[in-house]
Amino acid sequence: MGVRSAVDLLKQLPLFAAVDEAHLQTLVFSSDELIVPPGRTVFEAGDPSTNALIIKQGDGVVLDPETGGVLALAGPGAMFGEQSLIAGLPRQVTLNAKTEIEAIVIEQAVFLRLCSEFPEVGMQVLDVLNRQLETCSRELSEVQSKFEVSALEDLLREEE
Numbered sequence: 001m002g003v004r005s006a007v008d009l010l011k012q013l014p015l016f017a018a019v020d021e022a023h024l025q026t027l028v029f030s031s032d033e034l035i036v037p038p039g040r041t042v043f044e045a046g047d048p049s050t051n052a053l054i055i056k057q058g059d060g061v062v063l064d065p066e067t068g069g070v071l072a073l074a075g076p077g078a079m080f081g082e083q084s085l086i087a088g089l090p091r092q093v094t095l096n097a098k099t100e101i102e103a104i105v106i107e108q109a110v111f112l113r114l115c116s117e118f119p120e121v122g123m124q125v126l127d128v129l130n131r132q133l134e135t136c137s138r139e140l141s142e143v144q145s146k147f148e149v150s151a152l153e154d155l156l157r158e159e160e
Helices: 003-012 021-030 082-087 108-117 119-159
Strands: 032-036 041-043 051-057 060-063 070-074 094-097 101-107
Touching: 003 021, 003 051, 003 101, 021 101, 021 108, 051 082, 082 108, 082 119, 101 108, 108 119
Parallel strands: none
Antiparallel strands: 032 101, 041 094, 051 101, 060 070, 060 094
């Protein structure tokens, strides 16, 4: 996949959709490429991580770290490790290659250097991450309130 195709792929990701194309080209030029044969583990839950990985080609299977069950299938455009670009958080899931995976790997140091040289890039990415966090918080609150209502209903039934 050429630079143009890689930039187009990054533009499709919510995290980079608002980032200027010239900055994305810089990111692509500074990133690494990873090729993982079918059947191999790309990364495991709990692995330390200081990079984001974007699948360019191929398919992977996302596994639950606790049960080993399949959570999702991941194909071209799937991104893992957004938080690792900023905070270096460990991997949350395991990714196995179903077919050969070709991926872009963006190291935290490269990303942070780009953000220090072009602060608007960091602001755009932080804005996206903030909106994602707000969505997660809202969804978590909705789930929590459903559990609270259910527990209250159970308690009322017991009192009858």
